[in-house]
Amino acid sequence: MSITEVARLAGTSVATVSRVFNNPEIVNPQTRASVQRVARELGYVPNSSARTLRTRRSQVLGVMLPTLSNPVFAECLQGIAAEAEQRGYAIVLTTTEYDQERETAAAERLLSAGVEALVLVVSNPATSQTLQRTRQVGLPYVLAYSQTEEHACVSVDNRQAIYHLVERLHDSGHQRIGMVTGQLHASDRAQQRYKGYLQGMQARGLTALPVWELPFTTQALEQLQQDLMQADPPTALVCSNDLIAIRSLRAAALAGLRVPQDLCVVGFDGIALGSDLTPSLASITQPNEAIGRQCVALLCDALARNALLCGNDSVHLPYGWRAGESCTPLSSTAFS
Amino acid sequence: MSITEVARLAGTSVATVSRVFNNPEIVNPQTRASVQRVARELGYVPNSSARTLRTRRSQVLGVMLPTLSNPVFAECLQGIAAEAEQRGYAIVLTTTEYDQERETAAAERLLSAGVEALVLVVSNPATSQTLQRTRQVGLPYVLAYSQTEEHACVSVDNRQAIYHLVERLHDSGHQRIGMVTGQLHASDRAQQRYKGYLQGMQARGLTALPVWELPFTTQALEQLQQDLMQADPPTALVCSNDLIAIRSLRAAALAGLRVPQDLCVVGFDGIALGSDLTPSLASITQPNEAIGRQCVALLCDALARNALLCGNDSVHLPYGWRAGESCTPLSSTAFS
């Protein structure tokens, strides 16, 4: 069921059928109708490969994410999908599971799938060979969540957000403020947030506590729980993301601490689920869906201009604050 | 940078270059090496459209999900992505947000993206026009999570799982067992689970309580909370999915009920996050990732046989039980 078949049955030429699909208004209403009828009856779908081959535009965007287990990326992907749909692009998806090798392979698969541009979430832009490769191939790409001069990025100011949070916690009377992260080396965002913590503590003359790294093992969680049961435990825990915060909440509960009376827990990301938890999760919010949308917008604009994207094209989106029962209300220092 | 260019620079014909990429062993090691070198230097990537046009195999699978906000589908997608990757397929993704119109449009976009086969999660197979359309076009497809004779499905036995759960709750002493669902009409699974609840209650001579439908509004949640504060509230809540269970947990907390002493809450799906909550979420588990993998496996096999899939190809995977603090240990009736 190719265009030829449709043309034959409609008693017209392939050119006309093509016009009916790409430029309906320039074809005679009667022939148009007849062609459309035939096409519908046959369930004809234009062959995308042939079209792409001819037009050199696949109308497909590649998306590379670390994982979908973290709702942050799922939310971002929703935004990507929505914006892409609006702009007439399809998206092909790969995940890397935070693994360098898988990342390289994933990028290669995206490339050979014929994508026109890429939304990338990498562990660390500085060490990712995917970025060089993409550059070599000459496709526009944008990094979601990362912050770096070298590439086009869409993100919030991770460092500042946490810096700011530490200030607010201090303003509200907290002195012993701790930080809990995932595996620090697995994410440049986590590193920037940690940096914000260190700087914030220093700025206020507070002693930074040793960071708790919480990979997804029960052992690490138990360690945190033990530490929370020592004398003079922290009164606030700043977590590098909401998933970590949820697990910290659990450690606190197992340690017998009341949240937020004994311990305030603050997350980062603002995943939707956080509001449904008990206690609801206080969190620094990122506009995840907007980040996704913005990435696609940048890409599509670049594609339309037939240009690449570079560091100057980066977009900073504002972070926000979602109050929650896991943290006592903070002093009124404006957020964001 | 087409195959022609590579051929020119390598001083050979396009046919040979093609062979180097598709059948390396049949070409002279020296020419092969030279071609590979040139290709690498140029960053040459075979044009997928041209290849697809010629071979009539796009190596792309279409995936249509309701949303990624529910981790169940994110987990399933992980499985789909993993299996597809293993088998050399790319996946293009669309979401429908449980909306009929968007579903139709999404399917059309998948089709025109040139996918070879489809993994579909629809609200209700009986009313989905996507399925007819897909049939008309003649592509293999499989429904994830649904159960119906009419189509190839990969799912657990939803009705039986809940039926079984009700029995176990009753065995453990519960009499007033309630059911909380999302919007019942939005999902045939939810309906089947509800049916299991009704049948289970009847089989044990218990009175089914009016179902609580919990769309994502705070109002509905408050209703549940109010009802839990009446005299003789249920002692157990069977929830049609884990997200609903989490919100039910919140309603219980707001109502001042202790979980699990006053009220047991059981979810459905077994999302990973459930284990990290406090109380951890007891749940009937589905092998979400395996469901995704199985879908892709069926599809790829069908593609290899050049066949379509039908009701007879359906696969039932076993459900399981994940104990959690949200429910007191159940009597030993074997689960699953």
Added chain:
DNA sequence: TTGTACGCGTTATCAG
């Protein structure tokens, strides 16, 4: 307004 014919980059066939 419509039709003819070329070429997009590959793979596969067939000769050498």
Added chain:
DNA sequence: CTGATAACGCGTACAA
């Protein structure tokens, strides 16, 4: 083992 060449289905000058 290698090269020439004919499709694959479509969009688009160009001609009518």
